[in-house]
Amino acid sequence: MAPKYELIYFNARGRAEGVRYIFALTGQDYTDSRYTNEEWQKIKNDIPSKQVPALKVDNQYIPQSNAIIRYLGKKFNLIGKTDMDAAIIDSAMGCADDIASGFIAMKFGGLNEEQTKAKAEKMKTEIVPKMLEYFEHALSADGFLTSTKALTIGELSTSLTIEWVQLFLPDFDLSKYPKTVKMLKNVVENPKIAAWIKKRPVTEH
Ligand SMILES: N[C@@H](CCC(=O)N[C@@H](CS)C(=O)NCC(=O)O)C(=O)O
Structure with missing residues:
Protein backbone atom coordinates (compact mmCIF):
# COMPACT_ATOMS: atom_id res chain seq x y z
CA MET A 1 0.00 0.00 0.00
CA ALA A 2 1.29 3.50 -0.86
CA PRO A 3 2.21 5.58 2.19
CA LYS A 4 0.13 8.54 3.25
CA TYR A 5 1.76 11.81 2.20
CA GLU A 6 1.16 15.23 3.76
CA LEU A 7 3.03 18.29 2.51
CA ILE A 8 3.28 21.03 5.12
CA TYR A 9 3.98 24.59 3.97
CA PHE A 10 2.51 28.08 3.70
CA ASN A 11 -0.08 29.15 1.14
CA ALA A 12 2.68 29.85 -1.37
CA ARG A 13 4.55 28.15 -4.17
CA GLY A 14 7.96 29.01 -2.69
CA ARG A 15 10.12 26.03 -1.81
CA ALA A 16 7.19 23.59 -1.85
CA GLU A 17 6.00 23.84 -5.43
CA GLY A 18 8.58 21.37 -6.79
CA VAL A 19 7.11 18.76 -4.44
CA ARG A 20 3.59 19.60 -5.63
CA TYR A 21 4.78 19.27 -9.25
CA ILE A 22 6.01 15.74 -8.51
CA PHE A 23 2.65 14.76 -7.02
CA ALA A 24 0.86 16.37 -9.99
CA LEU A 25 3.04 14.59 -12.54
CA THR A 26 2.73 11.18 -10.89
CA GLY A 27 -0.93 11.51 -9.92
CA GLN A 28 -0.03 10.53 -6.36
CA ASP A 29 -2.64 11.50 -3.74
CA TYR A 30 -1.40 13.74 -0.92
CA THR A 31 -2.66 16.31 1.54
CA ASP A 32 -1.53 19.81 0.60
CA SER A 33 -1.56 21.50 4.03
CA ARG A 34 -1.12 25.27 3.78
CA TYR A 35 -0.73 27.28 6.99
CA THR A 36 -0.98 30.98 7.69
CA ASN A 37 1.93 32.56 9.58
CA GLU A 38 -0.20 32.67 12.71
CA GLU A 39 -1.14 28.98 12.46
CA TRP A 40 2.48 28.09 11.72
CA GLN A 41 3.67 29.67 14.98
CA LYS A 42 1.28 27.33 16.82
CA ILE A 43 2.38 24.10 15.12
CA LYS A 44 6.06 24.93 14.53
CA ASN A 45 7.27 23.05 17.63
CA ASP A 46 5.54 19.85 16.49
CA ILE A 47 7.67 19.74 13.32
CA PRO A 48 11.13 18.29 14.12
CA SER A 49 12.96 20.65 11.73
CA LYS A 50 10.90 23.69 12.84
CA GLN A 51 11.02 24.68 9.17
CA VAL A 52 8.89 24.02 6.13
CA PRO A 53 8.44 22.52 3.63
CA ALA A 54 8.22 19.23 5.45
CA LEU A 55 6.78 16.05 4.01
CA LYS A 56 5.04 13.72 6.44
CA VAL A 57 5.25 10.17 5.11
CA ASP A 58 2.92 8.11 7.28
CA ASN A 59 4.30 9.19 10.68
CA GLN A 60 7.77 10.30 9.66
CA TYR A 61 8.79 13.86 8.75
CA ILE A 62 11.27 14.73 5.99
CA PRO A 63 12.46 18.37 6.04
CA GLN A 64 14.47 20.30 3.41
CA SER A 65 12.86 20.83 0.01
CA ASN A 66 15.64 19.18 -1.97
CA ALA A 67 15.77 16.13 0.31
CA ILE A 68 12.00 15.72 -0.17
CA ILE A 69 12.33 16.16 -3.93
CA ARG A 70 15.16 13.61 -4.17
CA TYR A 71 13.27 11.13 -2.00
CA LEU A 72 10.18 11.36 -4.21
CA GLY A 73 12.34 11.45 -7.35
CA LYS A 74 13.81 8.06 -6.41
CA LYS A 75 10.43 6.65 -5.42
CA PHE A 76 8.73 7.72 -8.66
CA ASN A 77 11.69 7.13 -10.97
CA LEU A 78 12.20 10.78 -11.92
CA ILE A 79 16.00 10.82 -11.70
CA GLY A 80 17.05 9.62 -15.16
CA LYS A 81 18.63 6.24 -15.80
CA THR A 82 22.33 6.46 -14.88
N1 LIG B 1 16.81 24.95 2.97
C1 LIG B 1 15.45 24.85 3.41
C2 LIG B 1 14.91 26.23 3.69
C3 LIG B 1 13.62 26.16 4.43
C4 LIG B 1 13.10 27.53 4.81
O1 LIG B 1 13.82 28.53 4.81
N2 LIG B 1 11.81 27.55 5.16
C5 LIG B 1 11.13 28.77 5.50
C6 LIG B 1 10.01 29.04 4.50
S1 LIG B 1 10.57 29.08 2.83
C7 LIG B 1 10.49 28.58 6.88
O2 LIG B 1 10.31 27.47 7.36
N3 LIG B 1 10.13 29.69 7.50
C8 LIG B 1 9.40 29.69 8.74
C9 LIG B 1 10.25 29.60 9.98
O3 LIG B 1 11.49 29.47 9.86
O4 LIG B 1 9.66 29.67 11.06
C10 LIG B 1 14.62 24.13 2.34
O5 LIG B 1 14.98 24.17 1.15
O6 LIG B 1 13.62 23.49 2.70
Missing part, protein backbone atom coordinates in the same frame (compact mmCIF):
# COMPACT_ATOMS: atom_id res chain seq x y z
CA ASP A 83 24.46 7.77 -12.03
CA MET A 84 25.65 10.51 -14.41
CA ASP A 85 22.00 11.50 -15.09
CA ALA A 86 21.46 11.77 -11.33
CA ALA A 87 24.65 13.85 -10.94
CA ILE A 88 23.61 16.28 -13.70
CA ILE A 89 20.16 16.60 -12.13
CA ASP A 90 21.81 17.30 -8.75
CA SER A 91 24.03 19.98 -10.35
CA ALA A 92 21.02 21.70 -11.92
CA MET A 93 19.17 21.55 -8.59
CA GLY A 94 22.23 23.05 -6.87
CA CYS A 95 22.29 25.94 -9.37
CA ALA A 96 18.55 26.43 -8.96
CA ASP A 97 19.05 26.56 -5.20
CA ASP A 98 21.78 29.21 -5.52
CA ILE A 99 19.41 31.39 -7.53
CA ALA A 100 16.53 30.77 -5.11
CA SER A 101 18.71 31.62 -2.08
CA GLY A 102 19.79 34.87 -3.76
CA PHE A 103 16.19 35.90 -4.38
CA ILE A 104 15.14 34.97 -0.85
CA ALA A 105 17.95 37.14 0.55
CA MET A 106 16.87 39.95 -1.78
CA LYS A 107 13.15 39.78 -0.95
CA PHE A 108 13.00 38.59 2.64
CA GLY A 109 16.49 39.30 4.02
CA GLY A 110 15.59 42.61 5.68
CA LEU A 111 17.54 44.73 3.15
CA ASN A 112 16.79 48.44 2.78
CA GLU A 113 15.78 49.90 -0.59
CA GLU A 114 19.33 50.69 -1.70
CA GLN A 115 20.65 47.27 -0.66
CA THR A 116 17.74 45.54 -2.43
CA LYS A 117 18.57 47.43 -5.64
CA ALA A 118 22.25 46.44 -5.37
CA LYS A 119 21.32 42.78 -4.73
CA ALA A 120 18.91 42.80 -7.72
CA GLU A 121 21.67 44.17 -9.92
CA LYS A 122 24.08 41.46 -8.75
CA MET A 123 21.45 38.78 -9.39
CA LYS A 124 20.77 40.19 -12.85
CA THR A 125 24.34 40.67 -14.01
CA GLU A 126 26.25 37.90 -12.18
CA ILE A 127 24.39 35.16 -10.33
CA VAL A 128 21.52 34.42 -12.72
CA PRO A 129 23.57 34.61 -15.98
CA LYS A 130 26.23 32.28 -14.53
CA MET A 131 23.61 29.67 -13.62
CA LEU A 132 21.72 30.02 -16.89
CA GLU A 133 24.94 29.53 -18.83
CA TYR A 134 25.38 26.24 -16.99
CA PHE A 135 21.79 25.23 -17.81
CA GLU A 136 22.46 25.99 -21.49
CA HIS A 137 25.52 23.73 -21.27
CA ALA A 138 23.69 20.89 -19.47
CA LEU A 139 20.39 20.88 -21.39
CA SER A 140 19.79 19.18 -24.74
CA ALA A 141 18.59 21.36 -27.64
CA ASP A 142 15.04 20.27 -26.84
CA GLY A 143 15.34 21.27 -23.21
CA PHE A 144 15.99 18.05 -21.25
CA LEU A 145 18.72 17.30 -18.72
CA THR A 146 19.00 13.58 -19.45
CA SER A 147 18.92 11.38 -22.53
CA THR A 148 15.62 9.89 -21.31
CA LYS A 149 13.96 13.04 -22.76
CA ALA A 150 11.46 12.83 -19.96
CA LEU A 151 10.84 15.29 -17.14
CA THR A 152 12.94 14.59 -14.07
CA ILE A 153 13.13 16.33 -10.72
CA GLY A 154 15.91 18.42 -12.32
CA GLU A 155 13.66 20.06 -14.92
CA LEU A 156 10.81 20.41 -12.41
CA SER A 157 12.97 22.22 -9.82
CA THR A 158 14.88 24.31 -12.33
CA SER A 159 11.75 25.49 -14.14
CA LEU A 160 10.41 26.94 -10.89
CA THR A 161 13.61 28.90 -10.40
CA ILE A 162 13.30 30.31 -13.91
CA GLU A 163 9.82 31.47 -12.92
CA TRP A 164 11.41 33.26 -9.94
CA VAL A 165 13.72 35.04 -12.41
CA GLN A 166 10.65 36.16 -14.38
CA LEU A 167 8.91 37.23 -11.16
CA PHE A 168 11.74 39.03 -9.38
CA LEU A 169 13.70 40.38 -12.40
CA PRO A 170 10.87 41.09 -14.87
CA ASP A 171 13.14 42.86 -17.37
CA PHE A 172 15.70 40.01 -17.50
CA ASP A 173 16.13 38.85 -21.11
CA LEU A 174 15.61 35.07 -21.05
CA SER A 175 15.61 34.80 -24.85
CA LYS A 176 19.43 34.55 -24.75
CA TYR A 177 18.95 31.14 -23.10
CA PRO A 178 16.84 29.16 -25.59
CA LYS A 179 17.38 25.69 -24.10
CA THR A 180 16.32 26.97 -20.70
CA VAL A 181 13.20 28.54 -22.22
CA LYS A 182 12.41 25.17 -23.88
CA MET A 183 12.88 23.36 -20.59
CA LEU A 184 10.44 25.72 -18.88
CA LYS A 185 7.95 25.14 -21.71
CA ASN A 186 8.37 21.34 -21.44
CA VAL A 187 7.40 21.56 -17.78
CA VAL A 188 4.51 24.03 -17.83
CA GLU A 189 3.01 22.50 -20.99
CA ASN A 190 3.15 18.95 -19.68
CA PRO A 191 -0.60 18.14 -19.50
CA LYS A 192 -0.50 17.00 -15.86
CA ILE A 193 1.54 19.99 -14.68
CA ALA A 194 -0.60 22.36 -16.78
CA ALA A 195 -3.75 20.95 -15.16
CA TRP A 196 -2.24 21.50 -11.69
CA ILE A 197 -1.18 25.08 -12.56
CA LYS A 198 -4.73 25.78 -13.70
CA LYS A 199 -6.36 24.53 -10.52
CA ARG A 200 -3.78 25.45 -7.83
CA PRO A 201 -4.47 28.31 -5.39
CA VAL A 202 -3.37 31.67 -6.81
CA THR A 203 -0.52 33.01 -4.67
CA GLU A 204 1.95 35.88 -5.01
CA HIS A 205 5.07 33.68 -5.06
